[in-house]
Amino acid sequence: MKTIHKILMVLMIFTTVTSCESQIKNAKTATVKIYGNCGMCKKTIEKAANEKGIAQADWNVDSKMLTLTYDSQKTTPEAVTKKIAYAGYDSDAFRAPDAAYAKLPECCQYERPVQTKTVAATALLEAKTVTPAQEKGVGNVYAAYFNLKEALVQSNGVTAAAKGTTLVTAIKGVAMEGMKPEQHAVWMKALKTIQEDAVHIAGTKDIEHQRERFVSLSKAMYPVFKAFKSGGTVYYQNCPMFNDGKGATWVSRESTVKNPYYGAQMLSCGSTVETIQ
Numbered sequence: 001m002k003t004i005h006k007i008l009m010v011l012m013i014f015t016t017v018t019s020c021e022s023q024i025k026n027a028k029t030a031t032v033k034i035y036g037n038c039g040m041c042k043k044t045i046e047k048a049a050n051e052k053g054i055a056q057a058d059w060n061v062d063s064k065m066l067t068l069t070y071d072s073q074k075t076t077p078e079a080v081t082k083k084i085a086y087a088g089y090d091s092d093a094f095r096a097p098d099a100a101y102a103k104l105p106e107c108c109q110y111e112r113p114v115q116t117k118t119v120a121a122t123a124l125l126e127a128k129t130v131t132p133a134q135e136k137g138v139g140n141v142y143a144a145y146f147n148l149k150e151a152l153v154q155s156n157g158v159t160a161a162a163k164g165t166t167l168v169t170a171i172k173g174v175a176m177e178g179m180k181p182e183q184h185a186v187w188m189k190a191l192k193t194i195q196e197d198a199v200h201i202a203g204t205k206d207i208e209h210q211r212e213r214f215v216s217l218s219k220a221m222y223p224v225f226k227a228f229k230s231g232g233t234v235y236y237q238n239c240p241m242f243n244d245g246k247g248a249t250w251v252s253r254e255s256t257v258k259n260p261y262y263g264a265q266m267l268s269c270g271s272t273v274e275t276i277q
């Protein structure tokens, strides 16, 4: 009698524990690498993956690994990874649609992985307008510029300096071979200014000084954005107040104004002056 009692107790505990851990039947676990940046990405990725009773996901910001527990009779890791791609996040198997990626908040616009076989067709299409080498090089400059802009929006001088350093490296990494002559001319004209501004931004944590330099940097970057495809629509925006009413511009990935010159103080001050396709 005593033994039966013990067994029953153990059984009960065991059932409780398992039902707490997961209510997923036929549970299997898989890990998939999903590209992303931050805590906000984590929320979006997990929201896209989770389905009550069918899939439960946990994405690790540092390792970029998604641990997926799923009902093996109802779904597959491939299906879940595809859903995540539709939410804007690449994996090695599925590349997110560019439109979905472009909709992500700026902080979430992670560096996209080198394209895999599944997207070879897209890569070839893009190669007609821009050769891959220069797209990669200038693309890194764009990414660093947007990250820097975001740090200024957040009025974070320390992050802005770090992003400035990334920008310096990205500028150095641009390969000029393969540029069309007119593109090469634009790049050469902008190079000295953007390099100098980036170095200054990287070398200080003083946000006011960084913003002053960002005025010049953005002005010099504008023709570059016009000459080299950025892989999506960008917006040339203007804040008429900054610099004692002289105004200052910047380029943004999103049409919504998030002012890098004032941050939270006057976040939505400004307007789009040109949409660059």
Ligand SMILES: [Cu+2]
Binding pocket: 037, 038, 039, 040, 041, 042, 107, 108, 109
């Ligand atoms: Cu993010």
